Amino acid sequence: MIKTINDKRWKLAMTTYGYARCSTDENKQDINRQKRELKALGCVDEKNIYWEYESGTKVNRVELNKLLDQVKAGDILITTEVSRITRSTKQLCEIIEKVKEKQLKLVIGGFIVDCSKGELDAMTDGMLKMMGVFAEMERNMISERVKSGMANALAKGKCIGRPTTTINNLPPNFIKHYPKYRSNQINKSELAKICGVSRQTIHKYINVYEKD
Known part of the structure; x- marks a missing residue:
């Protein structure tokens, strides 16, 4: 409660x-x-x-x-x-x-x-x-489980890791607000906050979007 x-x-x-x-x-x-x-x-x-x-x-x-x-x-x-x-x-x-x-x-x-x-x-x-x-111990236990799962997946020949970012899997929220960034209504930091990601990630999204 x-x-x-x-x-x-x-x-x-x-x-x-x-x-x-x-x-x-x-x-x-x-x-x-x-x-x-x-x-x-x-x-x-x-x-x-x-x-x-x-x-x-x-x-x-x-x-x-x-x-x-x-x-x-x-x-x-x-x-x-x-x-x-x-x-x-x-x-x-x-x-x-x-x-x-x-x-x-x-x-x-x-x-x-x-x-x-x-x-x-x-x-x-x-x-x-x-x-x-x-809280730290819980985080370490989660990390250990993730590593164990990844090792198990690799042993089975599965591909792990984040998928490559392409125009087809950019977040809808980024696509929605990108025109505001392009027209200088918001800056890169504001766009990152709206999308809930870092400036580095937003920079990557912009490069992918503008390239394609």
Whole structure:
């Protein structure tokens, strides 16, 4: 069950922000479920929800970095679970330090971490880091299963890996919004965000589309 923030002290916060993340693009994973949960948890203003399609192990994530730069003392930062923020215990520790430094209130699902005074009690700190350990372990187990599956497929002579990007398998969302990019209504970064992919991927899509 999703818990909401009803305590009066939370309502005094200046701004509530949300962060959502999926590892793969919108053709494989729907990030809207996380957005709905973030709204239910208290981040009702969608413009304050930062989201992206990136690996949870990637350190320099554009939207997460923007969010951490944007928040200020007293603000609330909400995410649905630790693994959405990161699947790296080391990075989680760095984020916790940032939260304490900026005196934020961090909400992870129903788990509330109040660092508004720049401090974190030992019990909460330990529980938070334990959640990070489990998130990283889950990611490593998934990676091991994938590698095992790939090795098994190779042994059976199957072709593995991503299919070559061609004009025929470009995402419909890219085809839909490409004319706006072409007419300078949006730039490459904006097109990448709309499509939920990196600038590098958008660059590849554009090359394929314009070539063909």
